Amino acid sequence: MKIQSVTEELSLKRSVDSGTEEQRTAVRQIIEAVRSEKDAAVKRYTKQFDGAELHELRVTQEEIEEAYREFPADMTEIIKEAADNIFAFHEKQLRQTWTYTDDNGTMLGQKMTPLDSAGVYVPGGTAAYPSSVLMNVMPARVAGVERIVMISPPGKDGRLPAGVLVAADIAGVKEIYKAGGAQAIAALAYGTESIRPVDKITGPGNIFVALAKREVFGDVDIDMIAGPSEIAILADESAYPAEVAADLLSQAEHDPRASSVLVTPSRKLAEETAAEVEKQLSSLPREAIARQAVEQYGAIYVTRDLTEAIDVVNQLAPEHLEIMTEQPLTIVEEIRHAGAIFIGRYSSEPVGDYFAGPNHVLPTNGTARFSSPLNVDDFMKKSSLIMYSGQAFEENVDKIAAFARLEGLEAHARAVEIRKQNN
Structure with missing residues (x-):
């Protein structure tokens, strides 16, 4: 890995891949085909892109039962425990409806209402991601979303991975469909004969999934347009180079465009970590990608001191930030921008990816400056409550009418004044 000073250009931030014009055109064509042809288009594209010929899109109970028989029992128990941890963490995020009453009798407040439905996209085909199921479904369940739909691309045999089906069943998903890519996003957004449309779509995917989510946004809500994975590690001389290198590579193996950055005031740690990265790379199954x-x-990045290192991290606004310093808790308050913060030696990033409880759907590409991990609020709506009292109305009707006329809206002014006349 290249060792450099912070005077050089920071390399974590990359332009978001907005796709080629050919890809964007293809996505729009797929979406329009699904809107007009519905199930037929979804099945056609599933055969074209995934090599699977489907008669029914919906996963049957028999397929779920078969998945349990295929899947290792010990892994089923691990997924159950992870699901419990994730659910328990998100329960603490749940907000309630609240109101207050002024001295003049006016009641104001905020009503919290879960979305009616949510669609969860889980990448698949050649790989299985049970963790994506749990992280997207559990906050929706805590929020109280009544209808949660999961959709994932099948393998050539027309089946979803056993681990994905087991995770979905453990998470409480009652509707599971086999489809991937832009056609799956279009089906969730606009509906087909088999799939009723949803109010929000969450979950990661390839460039075609990302472009499709961008296209349907506005007709439905989406979580985010996620970029390649990122990790920044803030470490001092107390950190172990082999552990730092292993954590850097844990993100590098995701994607050729994944970003792994170490920020440290210790040149010794920098040099030893660079050597460890090279050593560990040679034994990784996904060496070429990493x-x-x-x-x-x-x-x-080698900084002058820890203060400058913290400044660099805040500039990077990474998706994942590990703090591996002698006194990590003293640094947390100074971190302004990070999707998830992993504190101390034993909080390796995979702990959060799979098991601890906080959500691993995180803002990328510097968007942690203004956005947050997927959470319960993402599956809830807020409605303002206004119950004005007679006393408050009498005290403020003239002010309200004056404000309306200031903006040239006479009907607004008259709407309050007619009540004053009637009183």
Whole structure:
């Protein structure tokens, strides 16, 4: 990994991949086809892109039962425990409707209402991501979303991975469909004969999924347009180079465009970590992917001191931030921008990815400056409550009418004044 000073350009931030014009056109065509042809288009594209010929899109109870028989029992128990941890964490985020009453008798407040429905996209095909199921479904369940739909691309055999089906069943998903790519997003957004439309779509996917989510936004809500994975590690001389390197590579193996960055005031740690990265790369099953990511988007920044290192991290606004310093808790308050903060030696990033409880759907590409991890609020709506009292009305009717006329809205003014006349 390249070791550099912070006077050089920071390399974590990358332009969001908005796709080629050809890809954007293809996505729009797929969406329009699904809107007009519905199930037929979804099945056609599933055969074209996934090589699976489907008669029915919906997963049957028999398929779920078969998944349990195929899946290792010990992993089923691990997924159950992870699901409990994730549910318990998100329960603490749940907000209630609240009101207050002024001295003049006016009641104001905010009503919290869960969305009616949510669609969860889970990547699939050649890989299985049970963790994506749990992280997207559990906050929706805590919020009280009545209808949660999962959709995922099948393998060529027309089946979803056993682990994904087991995770979905453990998470309480009652509707599961087999489809991927832009056609799956279109089906969730606009509906087909088999799939009723949803109010919000969450979950990661490839460039076609990302572009489709961008296209349907406004007709439905979406969580975010996620970019490649990122990790920044803030460490001092107390950190273990082999552990720092392993954590950097845990993100590099995701994607050739993943970003892994170490920020440290210790040149000794920087040099030893760079050597460890090279050593560990050679034994990784996904070496080619991780090596490309490290070479193109990896970096080690050596700062003058810990204060400058903290400033660099706040500039980067990383998706994942690990703090591996002698006194990590003293630094947390100074971190302004990070999707998730992992504190101390034993809080390796995969702990959060799979098991601890906080959500692993996080803002990327510097968007942690203004956005948050997927959470219960993402599956709830807020309605303002206004119950004006007669006393408050009498005290303020003339002010309200004056404000309306200031903006040239006479009907607004008359709407309050007619009540004054009637009183």
